[in-house]
Structure formats: C-alpha cells, structure tokens
Amino acid sequence: MIKIAVTGAAGRMGGRIITAIKEAQGMELAGACERPGHEMIGQDAGLIAGCGESGVAICGSLEEALKSADVLIDFTFPEVTLANLKVCADLGKTIVIGSTGFTPEQRKEAERYAAKIPVVLAPNMSVGVNACFKLLKEAAQILGDGFDVEIVELHHNKKKDSPSGTAVRMGEVVAEALGRDYNQVANYHREGMCGERTKEEIGMQTVRGGDIVGEHTVYFIGMGERIEISHRAMSRDMFARGAVRAAGWLAGKPAGMYDMQDVLGLK
Structure with a gap:
C-alpha cells in the first residue's frame, strides 16, 4: 500500500488528487496539508474533496502531513514547491511535482534536492x-x-x-x-x-x-x-490520475530527477 500526502488539499486540484487516490488500487491517503491559517484546517480531507469521509484531517504543517506518508504530491507554485521539496529531502520522503512556472535557477535547485531523494517533476501529468x-x-x-x-x-x-x-x-x-x-x-x-x-x-x-x-x-x-x-x-482528473500513477511508480526508485516519460516508459 502506497501512502500519499497531498498539498493544497482544499483546492480544486488537491480535491481531484484525493479523489484519484481513493479510486486507485494500492493507494491510501495518509496526509493532507494546507497553508497555515486556512479555514479548512481540521476538516476531513475526503469530505472537502467530495469523495466521502477519509479519516484524514487537513493540517497546517507539512511535517505533520508526512508523518505516515511515503510520498508527497505537490501541485502548488514553484516557491512553495521548493520549500516542500526541502522538507521531503530532509525527511527522506519521495515527491511528485506538478507545479509549473519554474525558472532555470529554480529547476537547478530542485535537481539538487533530487540528488537525495527520487523526484518526479513534470509540467503535465496527463x-x-x-x-x-x-x-x-x-x-x-x-x-x-x-x-x-x-x-x-x-x-x-x-x-x-x-x-x-x-x-x-x-x-x-x-x-x-x-x-x-x-x-x-x-x-x-x-x-x-x-x-x-x-x-x-x-x-x-x-x-x-x-x-x-x-x-x-x-x-x-x-x-x-x-x-x-x-x-x-476535458477535466483535471487526468492530471490527478497521472500524479497518483507517478507516486506508485516512485516506490523503490533511487534518488534522481524523473519525469512522466520515465513513468510511462516512453524514453
């Protein structure tokens, strides 16, 4: 069972990812995170996503969300993603990144963290x-x-x-x-x-x-x-399903920077 934490859990994309995790075999929602002070903190992540009770409360700390998780799925913004990537590297957690808009310098920073942990970074998970x-x-x-x-x-x-x-x-x-x-x-x-x-x-x-x-x-x-x-x-669901697929693919992979071409065996 792959245990997954999700950032931006109360947002549109976060909700679709949580739903995709619930629908996928061998996947389990283990953590859900929002920015500190968000009005949905403390609420059940599955209920907020509209896919039923999950037993996982949205929290305001990434470290807390990652306690029981193997991998983080992050669809936020480059600055936030890099901060989350550092936390994952420090904790030895893998990460799937769907954020876009990275500058060349930010991309290089992400690659430095990928020397410590396996990372899937792709502009599109479809x-x-x-x-x-x-x-x-x-x-x-x-x-x-x-x-x-x-x-x-x-x-x-x-x-x-x-x-x-x-x-x-x-x-x-x-x-x-x-x-x-x-x-x-x-x-x-x-x-x-x-x-x-x-x-x-x-x-x-x-x-x-x-x-x-x-x-x-x-x-x-x-x-x-x-x-x-x-x-x-036609919907955000395909991005969510691709991200969940990437999270499962990362299990057991060595540290390094990967993309969806690796996940799908297209290289």
Missing part, C-alpha cells in the same frame, strides 16, 4: 500529453526545417504562469529534435512592424479565459500543407 511529446519529437525529425512551428495554448483565467509549462515543454521537445536552442528561438511577442518570421523561430501564443482546463496545439506549417497535433483536457 498520459495523453506525454504521448504528444513523443509524437512531436518524431514529427519534427521527419519534417525537419521545411516547416514553420507555432504553438498555441489556452487555459482558464486563473492561471498565473504564461506560457504554460506544457507549451514550453512542447517547444523544447521540438527544438531539441531540430537541433535548436529553445531559449534562443522561442518567440513570445509579435506586434507592430516586427519583420518577417525567421526560419528557426518557434512561435508561442497564449489565450486565457473562462474555465478552460487546458488546450495545446502545435502547428507544423509548410508550403501547401499543415499538420496539427492537439491535446484538449
């Missing part, structure tokens, strides 16, 4: 999205430099980072397959007399509105033809 990453690599290698690449992503109006971590990873996958440096070729802004599109650039466009869970489309645009590889998330 099985479908990770299948898209593999398809994008193959498409880019086949099409080569003869096709322009544009990426468009859509999310709800509460999302704080832009472009999404998934869109960035898609751009990185394509750039790597084409032998380009993503940080050099990504183009986030086009306005006014910006000149013709360069051959190497990868356009990144962002849309925010309403309650869109997440949509990503990569366009390979050639002369007289266009290929589109798209993924549309």
Whole structure:
C-alpha cells in the first residue's frame, strides 16, 4: 500500500488528487496539508474533496502531513514547491511535482534536492500529453526545417504562469529534435512592424479565459500543407490520475530527477 500526502488539499486540484487516490488500487491517503491559517484546517480531507469521509484531517504543517506518508504530491507554485521539496529531502520522503512556472535557477535547485531523494517533476501529468511529446519529437525529425512551428495554448483565467509549462515543454521537445536552442528561438511577442518570421523561430501564443482546463496545439506549417497535433483536457482528473500513477511508480526508485516519460516508459 502506497501512502500519499497531498498539498493544497482544499483546492480544486488537491480535491481531484484525493479523489484519484481513493479510486486507485494500492493507494491510501495518509496526509493532507494546507497553508497555515486556512479555514479548512481540521476538516476531513475526503469530505472537502467530495469523495466521502477519509479519516484524514487537513493540517497546517507539512511535517505533520508526512508523518505516515511515503510520498508527497505537490501541485502548488514553484516557491512553495521548493520549500516542500526541502522538507521531503530532509525527511527522506519521495515527491511528485506538478507545479509549473519554474525558472532555470529554480529547476537547478530542485535537481539538487533530487540528488537525495527520487523526484518526479513534470509540467503535465496527463498520459495523453506525454504521448504528444513523443509524437512531436518524431514529427519534427521527419519534417525537419521545411516547416514553420507555432504553438498555441489556452487555459482558464486563473492561471498565473504564461506560457504554460506544457507549451514550453512542447517547444523544447521540438527544438531539441531540430537541433535548436529553445531559449534562443522561442518567440513570445509579435506586434507592430516586427519583420518577417525567421526560419528557426518557434512561435508561442497564449489565450486565457473562462474555465478552460487546458488546450495545446502545435502547428507544423509548410508550403501547401499543415499538420496539427492537439491535446484538449476535458477535466483535471487526468492530471490527478497521472500524479497518483507517478507516486506508485516512485516506490523503490533511487534518488534522481524523473519525469512522466520515465513513468510511462516512453524514453
């Protein structure tokens, strides 16, 4: 039985993860954490998630939430995640990270902690999205430099980072397959007399509105033809299920930084 603790337990994503744990075989909710002073502290995490009584009360201390847990699932924000990662490293607990918006420096800090414990860090836990990453690599290698690449992503109006971590990873996958440096070729802004599109650039466009869970489309645009590889998330459940799957996969793994491509055996 894999015993899991969840951060942000009273939030939308936390609730879906708690529900996914309850529905998964061999998984057990062992801890639930919220920020100190949160109004839901002391409440049953399962009842707050809407999946029935769990016997686990939401607490305001990560250390307390991890007492009986093997692994932490964290979908918060980079600064919070890094603090939680330090606690996990100090306690020898594994961690699955679904937070997005890490800077290169924050990513390096996470990798330092991963030298002590096994960590799964992925911008998107969806099985479908990770299948898209593999398809994008193959498409880019086949099409080569003869096709322009544009990426468009859509999310709800509460999302704080832009472009999404998934869109960035898609751009990185394509750039790597084409032998380009993503940080050099990504183009986030086009306005006014910006000149013709360069051959190497990868356009990144962002849309925010309403309650869109997440949509990503990569366009390979050639002369007289266009290929589109798209993924549309209908709910947050697939992210939650992927995170729980990753938590189970981590059991017994050596210290190191992993992603969902490792979890799904796609590398």
